[in-house]
Amino acid sequence: MFKYFETTALILLWAFLFSLLWAVVVYLWVTRPQIKNKWSRGDVLTKSLYKPKGRSLMSANIISPALLVAPLVLIFAHDLLGLNLLFPVHLTAEFHQVLFAAMMPALVLLVACGLLGQVFRQIPASYEDWNRKTFVTMTRSFGGSPRRALRRIVIGGVLSRAWSQSLPWFFGELIVVECVFNAPGLGLDAWHQARVRHWAGLLESLCWLAWLYGTAVVVSALFAKWLGKRLESYS
Numbered sequence: 001m002f003k004y005f006e007t008t009a010l011i012l013l014w015a016f017l018f019s020l021l022w023a024v025v026v027y028l029w030v031t032r033p034q035i036k037n038k039w040s041r042g043d044v045l046t047k048s049l050y051k052p053k054g055r056s057l058m059s060a061n062i063i064s065p066a067l068l069v070a071p072l073v074l075i076f077a078h079d080l081l082g083l084n085l086l087f088p089v090h091l092t093a094e095f096h097q098v099l100f101a102a103m104m105p106a107l108v109l110l111v112a113c114g115l116l117g118q119v120f121r122q123i124p125a126s127y128e129d130w131n132r133k134t135f136v137t138m139t140r141s142f143g144g145s146p147r148r149a150l151r152r153i154v155i156g157g158v159l160s161r162a163w164s165q166s167l168p169w170f171f172g173e174l175i176v177v178e179c180v181f182n183a184p185g186l187g188l189d190a191w192h193q194a195r196v197r198h199w200a201g202l203l204e205s206l207c208w209l210a211w212l213y214g215t216a217v218v219v220s221a222l223f224a225k226w227l228g229k230r231l232e233s234y235s
Contacts, residue, residue: 004184004185004186004188004189004205005038005057005182005185005186005208005212006098006207007087007098007102007178007183007185007186008174008178008186008187008209008211009138009184009214010098010102010128010184011102011105011106011174011177011178011183011185012106012109012212012216013102014102014103014105014106015106015107015109015110015115015170016163018103018106018107018110019052019110019115019116019119019159019162019163020155022110022116022119022120022160023119023123023155023158024155026119026120026123027123027154027155029202030123030124030127031127031147031150038209040067040116046131053134058120064111064112064177065109065112065173065176066112066173066176066177066222067109067176067180069108069111069112070105070108070176070177070181071180073085073104073108074086074181077104081212084180085101085104086182087101087181087183088101089185094152096123101181101183102183104181105177105181107181108163108177108181109170109173109174111174111176112169112173112176112177113166113167113169113170114169114172115162115163115166115170118161118162118165119158119159119162122161122162123154123155124158125156127150127154128156130150130153130154131146131150135149136149136150142184143150147234150168153231154226156168156223157200157227157231159225160220160223160224161224163216164209164221164224167216167217167220171209171216173211174186174187174209175188175190175191178191186208186209186212187209189201189205190202190205190206190209193205
């Protein structure tokens with residue numbers, strides 16, 4: 001059972017690292033000097049990224065099902081780049097092979113659950129909102145950089161919200177991605193146990209999945225609570 005848990009945990013870890021990297025890239029692009037004035041004027045594009053009344057960011061986000069994205073990634077990688085993205089045999093593979101094999105399933109999951117799109121939509125609006133705060137005006141008056149002052153606030157807040165909203169989708173698409181990439185994770189094991197009607201094995205896999213999901217939810221909630229307390233003085 002440990003190998004299944006290890007594979008799923010590695011996919012989740014890569015997904016978090018990729019989401020953090022994506023958030024940093026989007027933030028640097030949004031706040032780059034040549035368009036700084038554009039954002040501060042409240043550009044029409046920025047306004048369109050705000051959350052509409054009565055409509056969630058998730059519903060406004062375009063989500064591509066993993067069942068569609070994952071096979072296309074496998075086909076294009078094999079035919080155009082000559083890369084085999086299927087997982088190696090776990091018993092004969094070394095840890096670094098399994099580690100790097102988990103990268104592409106993590107990327108597909110981020111696209112399938114809509115997290116990358118949420119980060120892209122929320123960061124400009126969050127930056128514009130925080131850029132109006134009094135402490136940013138004071139920072140600017142003392143010659144400081146609002147871009148640097150807001151970096152952790154914006155990225156941390158957006159990632160916290162995006163992950164909280166995307167976790168159900170993420171784990172819902174997990175079984176599809178693991179099956180397509182032949183990744184020996186908890187989702188693939190649960191599907192296999194259900195197919196052969198091994199109920200005890202299925203229950204064990206589902207319990208591990210539930211524990212991993214619950215842990216992710218608790219960590220996300222605790223981080224959001226901690227961040228909220230830290231930002232109370234800035235509001």
